[in-house]
Structure formats: structure tokens, C-alpha cells
Amino acid sequence: MSGMRNNIILVGMMGTGKSTVGAALAEKAGYRLIDLDQQIEEEAKCTIPELFANYGEPYFRDMESAMLSRVLQEGGVVLATGGGAVLREENRSIMLEQGWVVALTADLESILKRVGEDPGRPLLAGGAKERLTVLLEERKHAYDFAHVKIDTTGKTPDVLASEILMHYRG
Template identity: 50%
Template sequence: MSWQNIVLVGFMGTGKSTVGLTLEEALKWKLIDVDQAIVEREGLSIPDIFSTRGEAAFRAIESEVLETIMARSEQIVATGGGAVLAERNRESMSRNGLVVALKASAETIVARVSGDTNRPLLQGNPAEFVPILLEKRKGAYDFADVEIDTDLLTAQEIAGLIVQQMKTFQR
């Protein structure tokens, strides 16, 4: 099977954007950041969408944008951490891509996302909220074709593993 897209899923701070940039360079495919596509479409930042319209409205927009993106091919799609929460999104990703779940420990995630004001679900104390959100989303990424722990790997090493999986993995 030749893969039409690579879809990167995982909790915030697991490396989706960083690995996506590395894959874009390696494969010469276009990197699509779903959150950035939402910002461009709505003309509002993610925190502004959350604060003015609420999380449910954001998730509906996210599903629409993701479905449009997944209709195309030869892309690396970096999803938002919660995109996997909707069955519709999981089906869309699986139908048209090799889905790669990037994982990291709570400690690694906290170190990576602390101080990032573009993460509305982490306003306050990330060290307190990350473990709670990780527990809530436990199993949410299990539908992925491939799982990679990013704690001790560089973006280049992770991208190399993904390219290798593209060649060898069959559904």
C-alpha cells in the first residue's frame, strides 16, 4: 500500500509540529498544521475561539477543517492534541493516511509546553493539568497504526522511524 498522507496524532507537546517539519523536508510533502488551518479559516487564535465560542464549537470547526485536509494527498498532517476525541476525525484520518501516535511522559510534556500561552486547556499549572488530561485521554490514540515514544528521540530519529514504517507497514 502506498500511503496518501502521514497523520501525526498525540497529546500536546509530544512533537507533532517538530516531527512534521522534519518529515516535510525528508519527503518533500506539504506539512499541514490543523490548528494553523483553523486559525487561518476563522481569523481567530485557538485561545480566542475557545474563549468566545467554547470548546464544542472549536471541536466542530476542527472536524470540518480536518475532513477537508484529509481529502488531499501527499501531506504530513499535524493534528491538535484533541482531534482524536471525535470518532468522525479518527475515521477520516485512518481512511486516508498512516496514523502515527507520538507519545511522551507527563514530565517531558510539561517541560515542552510550560509557558506556551497558545494552549487553552493548560491555563494555570501545566504540572497539575497534564497528568489529569493524559489520564482522561488514555486510550484515545490507540487507533493509530504506529506508536512512537518521543521522550528520548530526536525529531530526525522519529522521522526516520516513520519513513521506515511507511515502507514496511501494511494495514
């Protein structure tokens, strides 16, 4: 772990359990949980769907990059990122420099069950299954940069948190 800030960063598609696993993980590790999307919403004083609608995705992605650097400065953070945060080279670099990156994965069925037809997810508008199938394909290698990959299918957040900490401390 030398030279690496003591942050654990969770990446992965929406519905892979970043927020729920993050909460369990933060508790076990004694770290602060930060949900990147939530931080952005607080700063912007509007929801992410509103940000997308009013300013477009590039504006949102710029905010995301800025917020990413800021929240990792202090260390001792479990950071749950939005599904698309890894798409920018800059963000991947920040994550690798500032912490230990865990990619959470899950099969399509599990993701669908978890996100359903959630109106708060702008990228799923108009047919969740079709969109997700395309997104999974598009982002197949987007999470390859992570230090470790963990499949969340059929596991509880608690079990996953223990599994992640084992790797982290290992």
C-alpha cells in the same frame, strides 16, 4: 498501503512533538506539512484560545472536523493535528480512511519541558503539571486507534522522522 491515501497523520498529546516531528517528516518524505490548528486559525482569523473563549470548545471541534476532511483530500500531506482532534469518533474515522496514523507519545516530564506554561494552550490554564497529569490519564487510550505508536522521549525530530518513514514504507 493499498486503498489508503498517501497522507501521514500525526496524533498525540500536546507537547509530544507533532509540529516539530511533522516538519522533519514532511521534508524527508517530500510531502506538504499542514498544521491543523494553524489552518483553523487562518480560517477563523483568530487564535485557538480566542475561538475557545468566544465560541466554546464544541464550535472549535466542529471547525476541526470540517478542516480535517478538507486538508486530507489532496494527499501527499503530513498533518500535525491538535491534541484533542482524536476525541471525536468522526475524526478518528476520517483519519483512518484518509491516511496512515502515527501516535506520538512522551513522558510527562518531556511534555512539561516542551509546553511549559505556554499561554497559547487553553487546556493548560491553571497549573500545567496538574492539568497534564489529568489529561494524560483521561486520554490514555485515545490514541490506541493509530496504526503505530512512537515514543518521542529523548529523540530528535530528525531521528523520529526516519523512524516513522521506516514504518510507513515498511
